[in-house]
Amino acid sequence: MDRIDEVLGEVPLPPYVTAEDVDFAVRAIAVHAPEQGPDGLRCRNDQAAHPCRLHRWGQRVLAERGLSEAQVRASVTHHEASAVRP
Template sequence: MSRSAVRSAQPAGDVLREIPLPPYVTGEDAQFAVRAVVVHAPRRWSGGTVCRNDANPFPCRLHRWGRRVLALRGLPPAAIDALIERGDPAAPVPPALPPGA
């Protein structure tokens, strides 16, 4: 096989590690996302920063999923960080900021 025919592809394991995003974000999706980012918040450990819930390297896949869903909902990173700091997995989802605000 010639070198030009070889294509690099993303390893299948990398693709399977991400949780798929919903086609559109409902209120229920946003509430699950708040729970995911709060429950799977970072924790300092002797080996580095890990997920507080499952001790996987931070950010774990549920935390990444929650951040992506909340970002699709229109929350800026600072608002997501404030939710995590608050530490309440049942906190109401803050209203999204209008684009450009």
């Protein structure tokens, strides 16, 4: 865990996970994807050790919502395929 994680702790989950939260969570997981760094996997968005806080938050939201790992992967893949690239 990076030092920033120890200072800030985990991002709190919303009290009730809505469809909109699921959408945010899928986006967070897609954006905060791992990439290989010199010392292991790093978040390609914020360079924190993977999984970074937002990636973990996304996973917790989707787990709370009862999505399986396969469903999460499918949603993220779908999101990446449909994302508008600049």
